Amino acid sequence: MSRLAVPKTYKLYIGGAFPRSESGRTYEVASSKGAFLANAAKASRKDARDAVVAARAAVGGWSGATAYNRGQVLYRIAELLEGRREQFVAEIVDAEGVSAGKATAQVDAAIDRWVWYAGWADKYAQVSGNANPVSGPYFNISVPEPTGVVAIVAPQDSSLLGLVSVVAPALVAGNTVVVVASERLPLSAISLSEVLATSDVPKGVVNVLTGSPAEIAPWLASHADVNGLDLTGAGDLDWVDLQVAAAETLKRVLAPQDVDQSLGRITAFTETKTVWHTKGLI
Amino acid sequence: MTGVEIVPTDRALALIGGEPNDANLRRYLQGIPGVDAVGLQQRAAGLGTRSIKTTSKVWALDRTIGLIDLTTLEGADTPGKVRSLVAKAVTPDPADLSCPRVAAVCVYGDMVGHAVQALGASHGDPEAGGIAVAAVATAFPSGRSSRSIKLEDTADAVAAGADEIDMVIDRGAFLAGRFGAVYDEIVAVKEACRRPDGTYAHLKVILETGELNTYDNVRRASWLAILAGGDFIKTSTGKVSPAATLPVTLLMLEVVRDWHRISGHRVGVKPAGGIRTSKDAIKYLVTVAETTGEEWLTPHLFRFGASSLLNDVLLQRQKVATGHYSGPDYVTID
Numbered sequence: 001m002s003r004l005a006v007p008k009t010y011k012l013y014i015g016g017a018f019p020r021s022e023s024g025r026t027y028e029v030a031s032s033k034g035a036f037l038a039n040a041a042k043a044s045r046k047d048a049r050d051a052v053v054a055a056r057a058a059v060g061g062w063s064g065a066t067a068y069n070r071g072q073v074l075y076r077i078a079e080l081l082e083g084r085r086e087q088f089v090a091e092i093v094d095a096e097g098v099s100a101g102k103a104t105a106q107v108d109a110a111i112d113r114w115v116w117y118a119g120w121a122d123k124y125a126q127v128s129g130n131a132n133p134v135s136g137p138y139f140n141i142s143v144p145e146p147t148g149v150v151a152i153v154a155p156q157d158s159s160l161l162g163l164v165s166v167v168a169p170a171l172v173a174g175n176t177v178v179v180v181a182s183e184r185l186p187l188s189a190i191s192l193s194e195v196l197a198t199s200d201v202p203k204g205v206v207n208v209l210t211g212s213p214a215e216i217a218p219w220l221a222s223h224a225d226v227n228g229l230d231l232t233g234a235g236d237l238d239w240v241d242l243q244v245a246a247a248e249t250l251k252r253v254l255a256p257q258d259v260d261q262s263l264g265r266i267t268a269f270t271e272t273k274t275v276w277h278t279k280g281l282i
Numbered sequence: 283m284t285g286v287e288i289v290p291t292d293r294a295l296a297l298i299g300g301e302p303n304d305a306n307l308r309r310y311l312q313g314i315p316g317v318d319a320v321g322l323q324q325r326a327a328g329l330g331t332r333s334i335k336t337t338s339k340v341w342a343l344d345r346t347i348g349l350i351d352l353t354t355l356e357g358a359d360t361p362g363k364v365r366s367l368v369a370k371a372v373t374p375d376p377a378d379l380s381c382p383r384v385a386a387v388c389v390y391g392d393m394v395g396h397a398v399q400a401l402g403a404s405h406g407d408p409e410a411g412g413i414a415v416a417a418v419a420t421a422f423p424s425g426r427s428s429r430s431i432k433l434e435d436t437a438d439a440v441a442a443g444a445d446e447i448d449m450v451i452d453r454g455a456f457l458a459g460r461f462g463a464v465y466d467e468i469v470a471v472k473e474a475c476r477r478p479d480g481t482y483a484h485l486k487v488i489l490e491t492g493e494l495n496t497y498d499n500v501r502r503a504s505w506l507a508i509l510a511g512g513d514f515i516k517t518s519t520g521k522v523s524p525a526a527t528l529p530v531t532l533l534m535l536e537v538v539r540d541w542h543r544i545s546g547h548r549v550g551v552k553p554a555g556g557i558r559t560s561k562d563a564i565k566y567l568v569t570v571a572e573t574t575g576e577e578w579l580t581p582h583l584f585r586f587g588a589s590s591l592l593n594d595v596l597l598q599r600q601k602v603a604t605g606h607y608s609g610p611d612y613v614t615i616d
Contacts, residue, residue, distance in 0.1 A: 049607055056609070224600075225609025245606070 010040045010186070012047055012210060013193035015054030016203020022046045027211070029187060032097025040186045043211035045219040048178065051207035052225055055149045055176040058204030063146045063174030071121030073200045074171060078114035080195045085111070088188055092159045095185050110164040116261050117168035124172060128267045132274070139277040144270035146174035147252050148227035151220035153180050153213050153234040155259055159188035162259055166232050167206060169265035175228065178207045180217060182233065186210035213237060221245040228252040228269040232259060293545050294509040302509070307461035311505060317497035317533060326529040329572055330565040339564070340602055344382050346563045346595050347374060348408070351416055351552065351585045353388040354616075355423075355520065361396040364389055368400035370614060371413050375596050377612075378603065384592065385581035386414035386446060390422070391435055394442040405443075408581035416446035416486070420471060423490075423519035425450035429467065436474040439483075446484040447475050448516060451503065453493045461506055468510035486552055487512035491530045492522040500530055504537040514550035520587060525555025528565055535573040542574070551578075554587025560598045563591055589616060 010029075011018040020026075023044035029037045062070070081088070085107050092103035125144055132140040150170045155162030163181060170177050181189035193208045209216060214237055221229055222245040229246045231239045235256035246253045254268050300306045334342055352371045354363060367387055375381040385408040389397050397415045398405055406412020417439035421427035436447055449471045455463040468487055475483040487507035491500050507515050515534055518525040531553040538549045551570070557563055563586060570578050578584050593613040600608035 052607070052609075219607065222606035223609070224607060224612055249606070 007038060010038050010190045010210065012041050012043055012051075013190065013197070013206070013208040014047065014051045015057075015207065016197060018190075018193070018197070019047075021211070022050070025211075029095070029184075031094050037094055038187060040190070040210045043180075043209035043216055045216065047209055047211075048216050048219050049223070051178040051209060052149060052151075052220070052223055054204040055178050055207055056225055058176045058202055059146075059148055059174075061202050062171075062176055062205045063148075065174070067122035067125065067174075070172070070174065071118050074114060074118035074121060074168065077195060077199050077201065078111050078118065080199050081107070081111045081114065081192075084191075084195060087191060088160055091188050091191060095159055095187060106159070106161045110161045113161070113164050113261055114168055117172050117266070120263065120266055121172050124263060124266050127263065128270070134276075137279045139279060140274065141277070142272050142274045144173065144267060145273050147269045147271055148175060149178065149225060150175045150228035150230060150252075150269050151178045151180075151217075151223070151226045152230040153217050153232065153237070154182055154189070155233040156182045156184065156213070156236065158182065158259075159185040160192065162233065163189050163192065165259035165261065166230055166265075169261075170228070170230065170269050171205065172266045173270045175269050176205045176207075178209065178220060178226070180213045180220070180233075181208055181210050183210075183212055217242055218245060221251075222249065224249045226251060228254075230254045230269070231256050291511070293547075294511075297544070298509065302462060302465045304460060304462035307465060307506065308459060311461055311502040314498075314501060314505065317501055319497050322497060322533055323529045326527075326532045326569065329532070329569045330528055332565075332568045334564050334568065339598075342564045342567050343560060343595050343599050343602070345567065345579060346560065346586065347384055347592065348382045349579070349581060349584055349586055350384040350592055350595075351386045351388040351554070351587050352384045352592060353520070353554075353587055353589050355388070355390060355418060359390060359393055361393070364393045364396045365400045366614075367616075368397055368413075370592070370616075372401070372404050374592060375599065375613075378599065381596070381599065383408075383411070383413055385585055386416045388416040388418065388446075388448065388587060391417045391419055391439040391442070391444070393417075394439050394444045398443040407445075414445040414484075414581075415443060416448055416484075417442075417444035418448045418450075418519075420449040420467075422448070422450055422488075423521040425452050426454075429470065432467070433470055433474040436471050440475055440477060444483055446486060446514075447471070448486045448488055450488045450490060450519060451507065453490055456494070456503060456506075457499070461502075464503075464506055465510045468507060468512060472511045484513045485511070486514035486516045486550075488516045488519055488554075489534075490519055490522055491517050491526075492524045497529070497533055500533055501537060504534050505541075508537065508541050508549050512549065514552050514585070516552040516554055516585075516587065518553075518555040518587075520555030523556075526553035526557055526587075528569060531566060532569050532573060535570060535578075538578075539574045548578075548583055550583040550585065552585040552587055557586055557588050558590045558594060560591075560595045563588075563595065 021041040025042035026039040027042045088107045089103045129143040134140040221242040371384045419436040420432035489503045597608045
């Protein structure tokens with residue numbers, strides 16, 4: 001007996017919930033061969049605004065969690081991804097038109113990357129912080145602190161690995177994230193959101209928008225309540241304009257670049273706090 | 283603010299049909315037709331869906347600010363906190379001096395002197411560009427003290443320079459059906475609002491709708507407060523949940539509209555508590571305009587009791603002015 005297909009509705013991920021776009025818009029996502037895969041939500045500027053509100057509300061809790069705890073939470077994402085690897089492999093094969101072997105390699109790399117960044121959570125401050133030498137009876141200590149809300153344009157040519165490569169490092173330091181997924185390959189981003197929603201990541205820490213980066217990114221770049229802007233996937237956009245808009249509201253900006261794992265990606269969205277403390281009070 | 287005439291009492295008495303005692307008030311108030319709760323909520327929800335954009339939105343944002351009673355009612359209030367509240371009331375957005383001022387600051391009775399002093403020359407009638415000082419009185423928020431203490435509380439705030447008094451009704455007496463006691467108390471407090479020169483401080487009567495349980499009770503309490511001479515009827519203290527809701531405010535506006543039709547006398551409405559976003563505030567403006575008419579959108583006839591609402595309106599104004607979204611770093615921390 002034949003059975004009716006039950007296709008999945010791919011929605012946005014904002015504040016721990018999966019709403020449709022406020023605008024009601026969707027767009028068709030096609031496989032590499034042009035076949036229809038799904039309707040994805042097409043986020044509007046108001047969805048971006050709502051996502052920033054959710055991300056801002058989550059900053060206190062996430063940045064206030066101990067580094068050790070953040071590391072554990074990030075590691076657990078990798079554990080859950082491991083259990084869902086077949087779903088991601090199938091999605092990548094459909095969307096990117098690659099072989100199962102290549103898709104598996106991408107999922108493996110993405111999981112390994114979560115683990116790599118999770119390990120940094122309670123270590124990066126030791127490496128990028130410092131006890132500064134001063135000519136007086138003081139300690140002078142510099143420590144990195146999270147910037148706050150980071151808006152990210154994810155790499156456009158990768159379903160999962162690109163997204164993980166930009167989101168994970170921003171989370172390590174305690175930032176919260178609003179990420180615009182790949183326009184052509186958005187489905188894995190929403191599946192990843194389902195993993196995040198069922199892991200220990202507090203709501204609002206990661207917010208995923210699907211749709212047109214050209215439409216949404218300018219609103220995020222000029223948003224006064226966004227503290228950092230990662231333009232890794234914005235190479236095809238007019239990203240200099242985005243940089244100019246970001247400068248108006250004093251953001252940290254990462255220009256388009258490759259996505260190799262690095263400590264620099266973590267420290268790109270931190271602020272250095274330097275404190276003086278007397279060596280003794282007697 | 284200049285003195286306001288006491289409501290034509292004889293008209294109220296004619297409506298009640300005799301002395302304002304328990305029996306007559308009960309007969310009149312309980313004879314008022316019941317509220318169609320589903321219809322009321324649908325009407326309120328419908329009014330909340332109006333789309334207010336572009337120039338209308340700009341107008342609504344500015345008008346909202348001009349109708350705010352900027353409020354601080356905490357046990358931890360200090361003269362310094364009141365001074366910073368006043369500074370915010372006078373210059374809501376220091377980066378944009380075209381921003382209108384709020385209508386009034388609302389404080390506890392012992393802070394009235396500090397508010398008056400901090401306002402200085404800005405103290406005055408909001409219709410004339412000033413900022414009024416409103417004080418909560420009568421053992422706010424519970425209202426649980428003796429009549430003499432409540433009257434003393436009121437007279438004290440008026441003597442300190444309060445232009446408006448926000449009193450609470452005795453909800454216990456109201457719910458027990460002792461309408462006469464509630465009526466008498468409002469009349470007595472109104473009398474305590476009299477200044478030596480014969481003018482009166484504006485009297486806002488807080489119904490605390492969150493404790494009245496039914497829409498029917500809200501309608502009765504609204505009529506009672508208006509008949510007893512309240513200049514304003516106010517939804518809530520802000521200390522009880524639920525505070526102001528759109529259906530309750532709509533219901534109170536309908537009473538005010540009906541009273542105006544009967545008597546020609548205009549009574550104000552003040553929703554207070556729980557209105558935190560510009561979007562909500564605009565829904566209230568729409569409801570007022572559609573129920574009592576746009577002429578009610580003045581500080582003498584409509585107010586928002588709010589504290590965090592102002593910051594959200596300022597963020598919206600900044601969005602309109604700059605074209606990009608603003609953030610809480612660009613307004614004060616209250």
